């Protein structure tokens with residue numbers, strides 16, 4: 001049995017990160033960068049030592065767990081009791097046992113952040129397939145720990161591959177093309193399993209990242225409810241990666257701690273973010289027939305992004321690297337906000353149509369100047385090489 005190229009996209013959050021964990025609305029869109037997962041169940045002949053193997057192409061690491069050792073940890077009392085049909089959480093005891101199991105692997109200290117992804121992998125694999133020998137290969141276009149939802153894309157592509165190998169999800173059942181190839185019920189099952197994986201990586205995820213990665217397109221998300229947003233006018237964003245590493249779990253926990261120290265003030269912040277997300281989602285859905293000029297629509301979007309960024313600062317999740325990108329883009333009258341958990345990671349800059357409609361040569365000059373400044377600034381504090389995430393031509397996302 002072989003499943004090839006199950007893939008799930010990363011995302012940007014246009015408004016509402018962190019507040020969404022506390023019940024506010026948020027708006028997110030899938031982007032054209034993917035994590036891919038392939039899986040081959042091994043027969044006894046192929047796997048003499050009978051093991052579960054994982055190859056992570058991007059960090060360039062491979063892991064292997066003997067099935068007998070997995071059985072001791074995951075099914076100590078009886079035979080395999082994987083039940084792919086019903087997603088369930090990983091108990092704290094099991095999580096602690098997985099952490100001990102991972103100590104047996106020699107994960108390089110510089111890549112220790114992979115542990116949470118490996119824990120999610122082991123939990124999803126054994127929950128869905130039991131301790132059957134198999135080889136899983138993962139590759140990704142996404143930077144990890146940068147706010148573009150690599151953890152969710154990892155869990156969604158993994159759950160999709162595992163559930164397909166288990167024979168629970170059928171590719172082609174939904175007819176149509178692309179996402180429609182998998183039936184809606186099956187996508188929902190993939191999403192629910194991926195959420196259990198995200199819980200291992202994020203601690204307390206809202207579910208927005210796995211939902212937009214599973215269902216694609218642009219969504220509004222509030223308290224576990226997803227509304228699909230239809231936008232006929234493209235919005236273009238530049239994504240800049242500050243290359244300052246951070247960890248979503250710690251940032252989400254930090255906001256919760258601030259919220260328990262200042263419950264009333266933080267409730268007001270979350271309430272304000274909710275209003276911003278609601279207004280932003282109605283603006284992106286405006287059609288060409290609505291009587292609002294593109295420029296005034298973009299001005300409103302920019303203002304909402306600016307307000308959201310201020311509130312993210314209030315939550316304590318901005319960072320000097322993010323502030324540097326904000327100041328740099330502001331010199332060109334462009335508005336930016338962090339996206340994802342913040343604390344470093346990626347920043348979104350709204351690129352208004354007025355720039356895109358400039359004669360080609362002058363718009364190129366603006367872009368070149370912007371890019372140079374960003375590279376220059378980002379280079380200074382990150383001490384890294386040229387650091388704008390992608391070339392201009394590939395950083396525009398059309399919604």
Ligand SMILES: Nc1ncnc2c1ncn2[C@@H]1O[C@H](COP(=O)(O)OP(=O)(O)O)[C@@H](O)[C@H]1O
Nearest residue numbers: 113114117144145146147148149150151154248
């Ligand atoms: N391709 C992958 N292989 C292994 N682990 C991954 C992969 N992608 C993401 N992860 C896990 O997700 C973590 C990053 O998730 P997170 O801190 O939520 O940031 P983000 O989701 O914004 O990239 C990584 O530290 C790793 O544990």
Ligand SMILES: C[C@@](O)(CCOP(=O)(O)O)CC(=O)O
Nearest residue numbers: 017018147149205206340341
């Ligand atoms: C901060 C948060 O709103 C988004 C986190 O996104 P990312 O892992 O930084 O890509 C957390 C969540 O909603 O689960």
Ligand SMILES: [Mg+2]
Nearest residue numbers: 149151152248
């Ligand atoms: Mg994440």
